[in-house]
Amino acid sequence: MKNALTVVMDCGSTNAAVIAVDDQGHLVHSASRPNASKNQPGGEENGRIWDVDQIWGKLSDACHQVCAEVDKERIRAVTVCTFGADGAPMRQDGTLTYPPICWQDTRTEPLVSEITERMDAWTIFAETGYQIIPFNTLLRLMWLRKHTPEALDRADCFMMMPGLLSFKLCGERSIDPTSGGTTMAMELGERDWSKRMLALADVDPSFFPRWVEPGAVIGHVHKAASEQTGLPVGIPVIAAGHDTQFAAIGSGASPEEAILSSGTWEILMLRINQFEPNRFGFEEGLLYECDAV
Numbered sequence: 001m002k003n004a005l006t007v008v009m010d011c012g013s014t015n016a017a018v019i020a021v022d023d024q025g026h027l028v029h030s031a032s033r034p035n036a037s038k039n040q041p042g043g044e045e046n047g048r049i050w051d052v053d054q055i056w057g058k059l060s061d062a063c064h065q066v067c068a069e070v071d072k073e074r075i076r077a078v079t080v081c082t083f084g085a086d087g088a089p090m091r092q093d094g095t096l097t098y099p100p101i102c103w104q105d106t107r108t109e110p111l112v113s114e115i116t117e118r119m120d121a122w123t124i125f126a127e128t129g130y131q132i133i134p135f136n137t138l139l140r141l142m143w144l145r146k147h148t149p150e151a152l153d154r155a156d157c158f159m160m161m162p163g164l165l166s167f168k169l170c171g172e173r174s175i176d177p178t179s180g181g182t183t184m185a186m187e188l189g190e191r192d193w194s195k196r197m198l199a200l201a202d203v204d205p206s207f208f209p210r211w212v213e214p215g216a217v218i219g220h221v222h223k224a225a226s227e228q229t230g231l232p233v234g235i236p237v238i239a240a241g242h243d244t245q246f247a248a249i250g251s252g253a254s255p256e257e258a259i260l261s262s263g264t265w266e267i268l269m270l271r272i273n274q275f276e277p278n279r280f281g282f283e284e285g286l287l288y289e290c291d292a293v
Contacts (some may be wrong), residue, residue, distance in 0.1 A: 004076040007066065007079075007231060009059050010163060010243065011035065011082035013264045018062040019248055020070050031065040033058035037102035049100040050086060050161070056168050060228040067230035077236045078221060080165045081263075084182030084242040084289075085137050088164065089144070089155030094171070098151035100142060101136040102162060111139045118200060126277045127194055128182040135149025137183035141201035157209050162241045169229075170219030170237040173209035178241035180211070181290035188288055189275045212239040214292040215245075244269070245292040 003022035009222035017032035035058060065077070088100040101107070101117045112132055115124075121132055130136060138172035141158070145149050152158075159167065160179040167173060180186050180193070187194040212218050217236045226233040240246055247261045248271055261267045276287055 002074055002142065003068060003100035005074045006073055007063065007065065007075055007078040009166065011038070011055055011059060011077065011080070011161070012243065013083060016058040016062065018059060018066045020066050020075070029066050029069045031062040033062050037104055037285070039272050042098065043123055044107045046106055048105040050102055052088070052096065052164050054099060059165070063229040065229060072232055075232055075235060077159040077238050078169060078231055079238040080162050080164065081240040081242040081243045081246050082161045084120065084160070084179055084244065085135050087137060087158055087160040089151050090157055090159050091154065092156040094167065095138070097155045098148060101140050105183065106134065108139040108143050109134045115139065115142070115200060121256055122282055124197070125282045127188070128184045128186055128197060129181070129188040129275060129277060130186070131285060131287060138185045138197060138201060139202060141262065144162045145201050158203070158207055159209065163199055163209065164216050166239070168223045169221050170221035174212040174239060175209050176212055176214055176220045176239045177246040177290040178214060178292050182242055186290070188290065191290060214239050241292065242289070245289065
């Protein structure tokens with residue numbers, strides 16, 4: 001029998017791609033559709049959001065194309081990787097109380113000064129590994145709490161983009177640490193939520209779904225998702241997460257080698273074994289995020 005295949009749904013800010021990869025890492029077939037954020041109808045001036053259903057439609061269409069070109073019996077799993085920081089509050093029934101605010105949106109810029117009045121930037125960095133950037137997820141949560149609190153109050157949980165798309169495949173809620181690490185709300189050294197950071201938005205760790213580590217099973221493709229995507233019913237949906245971390249792994253670089261990832265963003269990164277924040281890194285604008293392994 002030919003090598004087993006994993007289908008990767010890779011949603012970027014400019015392209016939504018689906019790739020079939022064999023167990024030797026060879027790209028067998030791929031398809032993509034253009035992707036872009038959109039103006040928020042009736043929303044904030046210059047507001048930019050993601051239309052999750054539209055993105056899902058693009059990924060489903062591309063996935064059907066890929067599945068038609070390969071032996072479906074070889075497809076053993078599907079996984080999702082996409083951008084960090086963006087997410088949305090979700091009701092118990094799976095509908096959203098507010099659309100995902102795009103990282104290109106500027107509405108949270110005034111909150112940068114507000115958050116430093118409540119906690120200094122070095123303390124935030126030492127806890128979360130993050131500099132204060134306007135599109136950090138925590139600032140979105142603070143904005144929602146301040147301007148549309150009902151969106152949080154009516155929600156059952158908050159889902160990051162990889163989780164929103166994985167939910168479409170299997171109906172299971174989850175969040176992975178590589179995505180959580182982009183929120184500026186994790187105690188990075190513990191690989192878990194920071195209660196005091198989340199308290200700035202008046203939410204607590206119970207507002208987020210269960211952690212699922214990259215490589216672990218979130219759930220299994222249900223019938224509706226199979227019909228939409230062409231994927232076999234019942235194959236496992238494997239957690240991946242923030243695309244940058246998986247670019248680092250895919251590069252094949254050793255721990256001593258720097259990696260330059262070029263796409264919508266250009267990121268110079270290095271994989272390290274532990275989180276050891278220091279003043280020099282803070283002052284030079286360094287960021288730390290959770291590795292995939």
